[in-house]
Amino acid sequence: MRRYRKFDYPVEDVRRFLEPGPIVLVTSAWKDQRNVMTLGWHMVLAFTPSRVATMISSGNHSFELIRRSGECVINVPTAAMLDTVVGIGNSSGAAIDKFEHFGLDTVAAGAVAAPLLAQCHASFECRLADRSQVSRHGMFIWEVVKAHVARTPKVPRTVHYRGDGQFMLSGDEVSRRRLFKPEML
Amino acid sequence: MRRYRKFDYPVEDVRRFLEPGPIVLVTSAWKDQRNVMTLGWHMVLAFTPSRVATMISSGNHSFELIRRSGECVINVPTAAMLDTVVGIGNSSGAAIDKFEHFGLDTVAAGAVAAPLLAQCHASFECRLADRSQVSRHGMFIWEVVKAHVARTPKVPRTVHYRGDGQFMLSGDEVSRRRLFKPEML
Known part of the structure; x- marks a missing residue:
């Protein structure tokens, strides 16, 4: 699988990749453990500071690594990774080293311990901004x-999950800039 | 624009339409006021009870209608409505009646005062389940x-927003059911 050379990107613009709703791969690290999980339940919350929310069930092996470290990396895979995305979502880091099993190459992050995934188009390093909704809703609010x-x-070709083993792949890009008021862009 | 005849659908399965991340049209009603807004910041939170979260800035005219009524309808528009979706997002219910201006036909909901939009493929009636994050994050947690x-x-052809006037349209549907463990479906 292709490895993407990635460049620094403005954190206030991550909505360009997250708001369309792709499946993401969330990496985590805590002490000598690390893991990666498939996640479809996320949303953008704010531009500045750049905030996103994720819902992560406590049944996931990643849950405690993420909760204890208060960090993660949200990686955006492409359609070329679809079978890997499904494999990661259908296995547990309690049983296997998913990085090794799925041949994922990692790159050290700059601000968090969790790694970037080389095969993903984009990677967003996150620190927990608000843990108040973790126990109530499984919701982590990140900066x-x-x-x-x-x-x-x-623009990467992304994978979007419908449940029941069915995915939608991102399709055509269209602009409607001409219909926007300048202050709405 | 086509009007969709809609049928009762299991509330625990709304993720099939929301998890892929489409732009939605949120309708609201409070006393003799009603409004509709374009929204891209939402996520699924739980299957049973069926829960979703939305981020709605207090700058929107809909904010007070939604906050006071504790109700809304999340409508899923199709690509045929793209220009209308942009128009709704670039105008304010404080200045115009958007239903009239954009020729939106409404149908009475069953459990809430906000209307269903006839031109949308799907409509989900929501009641506020947790208002604790409204003032802090603009986040409404709905059942x-x-x-x-x-x-x-x-499956409708949906519209997904990237910001900056750019949209992604939903593309191919692919199944990977054969790669799923039965309990993961």
Whole structure:
């Protein structure tokens, strides 16, 4: 699988990749453990500071690594990784080393211990901003502290989950800039 | 624009339409006021009860209608509505009646005062389940109490926002059911 060389990217612009709703791969690290999970339940919350929320069930092996470290990296995979995305979601880090099993190459992050995934188009380093909703809703509210994005292609072909083993792949890009008021862009 | 005849749909399955991350049109009603807004910041939180979260800035005219009524309808528009979606997002209910201005036909909901949009493929009636994060994050946590979905097409062509006037349209549907453990479906 292709490895993407990624470049620093403005954290306030991560919505360009997250708001369309792709499945993401969340990496985590705590002491000598690390893991990666497939996640579809996330949303953008704010531009500045750059905030996103994720829902992560406590049944996931990653849950405690993420909760204890208060850090993660949200990686955006492409359609070329679809079978790997499914494999990661259908296995547990309690049983296997998913990085090794799925041949994932990692790159050290700049601000957090969790690694970036080389095969993903974009990687967003996150620190926990608000843990108040973790026990109630499984909701982690993150500040994106550093963003890394590949320059080509400009827009990745992403994978979006419908449940029941069915995925939607991202399709055509269309602009409607001409219909926007300047202050709405 | 086509009007969709919609049928009762299991509330625990609304993720099939929301998890892929489409732009939605949120309708609201409070006393003699009603409004509709374009929204891209939402996530699924739970299947049973069926819960979703939305981030709605207090700068929106809809904010007070939604906050005071504790209700809304999340409607899923199709690509045929793209220009209308942009128009709704670039205008304010404080200045115009958006339903009239954009020729939106409404249908009475079953459990909430906000209307369903006839031109949308799916409509999810929501009641506020947790208002504790409204002032802090603009986050409303909803229970989906009634769902209405068209039967054809089975999957709508949806609109996904990247910011900056750029949209992604949903593309191919692919199944990877064969790669899933039964308990993960």
